[in-house]
Amino acid sequence: MIRSMYLAAILVVLAASGSHAHGQEATERFIPIGQSPGQSGKTTLIGSIQSVDAQGRQLTISTAAGASKISVTERTKIWIDRSASKQTNSLGGVADLQAGRRVEVKWDAKDKSRAEWIKVEAAP
């Protein structure tokens, strides 16, 4: 009996919490590019958008280490970093992902080819 409970509980807990640490999205939006604690440069790519494949919903990011491709999914959050102009960061969309703009991309812990969130520098 206890064993079945143990197994069931494990399933409930894992289903509820996922298999990786979960950073809070609500306040993440306000953090400028490159300053996400414990993440920036570790589980994120920081660079500029080299090209955009709108049909394939794929970005090529140019970083100091080379170019990387990453997919933008329906679940990817896109935020516009306007901190340089002393304005509040805002929600963005795929249309804001334009070649040449500086970005930080957090990859999905379960699939590094997908973006969990993207912070893109506001257009000048």
Add this chain to the structure above:
Amino acid sequence: MGELPPANASHPVNSAIGLETLQVDSACSVDQVGEGWMVSCVTLSGPQSWSRALAPLLLLTGCQTASAPEPTPDPKAELIAKGRRLFFEETFSGNGRTCGTCHPAANNLTLDPAFIARLPPTDPLFVAEFTPALAKNFENPRLMREFALIQENLDGFADLENRFVMRGVPHVLAQPTSIASPAGPRTGWSGDGAPGDGSLRSFAVGAVIQHFTKTLARVPGVDFRLPTEAELDAMEAFQLSLGRQNELKLPLPLKGTVARRGQALFLDNKKGKCNFCHENAGANANFGGGSIGNANFNTGVENLPDLPARLTGEKVPRDDGFRQPGDGTFNTPPLVEAADTPPFFHNNAVATIEAAVGFYDGDTFNNSPAGKLLAGATGGPLELDATQIQAIASFLRVLNALENMRSSLVALELAASGRVDEKRRNDELALAQADTHDAAKVLEGASLHPQAVAHLKGAGRAIHRAQRGWYSRAQRLQGALDLLKKARAELVEGA
């Protein structure tokens, strides 16, 4: 029954409540010599030997000691001290709040309505009441003052008028034991309190953005500054230093009849069933296959009828817990520190530990996902009668009192050690005073151990006199230590 440590031996598990500090007093004597004090110890062994505890105390009172060691730099202690200063003093160029505004040292690092009522109207906790830019959609002053509820935008800041939750302030004690899980750290009431990597270290960044801002625009560099990497390191170290550092190992050899019965019910997997999710009265779950660490559960608290905040008619949106959108689960807090840190549950639903235990006997819990899981695995719903609820709550009160006494003893010994400056010494005496007071209060609240309460009140008076001046401070601290140990001996066998 669990084992108490043998005399003059360390007991790493139950050192969580400081049982090892009980062993030394009979081996030593303290005598007045001129203007100072002479300590004589027959045996000087064990982790908290009087030789270390009282040698600096002799210095405090002017007695010469040839063997007092020079304090050596301790990088970890320095980091913790830096974190302490940041936690209680740093506003991060925001609206005036510090971490200590909601986690005050004087109130077990949490908030309750009684503490809030004693604050001056200019306290930064009330910033929404006197800062026009924060007057709307930042806090609800009525719910803050009446129920100690804080406004949070855990599901995003896009609709401030309608999308928010009202939560209590969890204490931040014993975090080395309470936030680790196989799925990563679990911070805050729903386990997702921190941005970035979700760690305790990152928590302060989210807190500054949510609670420290000067305006609702929340622009870094304008409305606040974000903590630096070094500051995050220091604040994490400080928070991890707070309170209990180890899990208990139950059962304890309790003397009180009702508390002892409460412990048995707590550990009974067919009756109280508490130990499944609060193993050893902590924050970690164990369903028979070993600890699975800190976990989230949907216990149905949001479904309780007559939730106090909602009775006011104020807008209190449903709190969906973990993630965005939420899955209805909330994090499991440790119970050792529960009795003196009310109100209880993420939404401050009930004000007493008895009501918190009673919640698990009700329909709301038994019909919740967690309640059904428990019922399915143990053969039926959780049913407790009033005497059993009282017994479990009494057990938790005694655990809390023991933890307070441990904390008070450590603080008194540090204050007497001469290793800290005057401000820190005063802080430690204030902590010892507060914890001693709390120990008496949680016992007295259920008419438990009246003799221990008398000792604790005596200890409190001795600490108060030691706080007032240097004259006879050593004697007064010694008196307080003795009384605290007598009080503890009233609660546990072999102490």
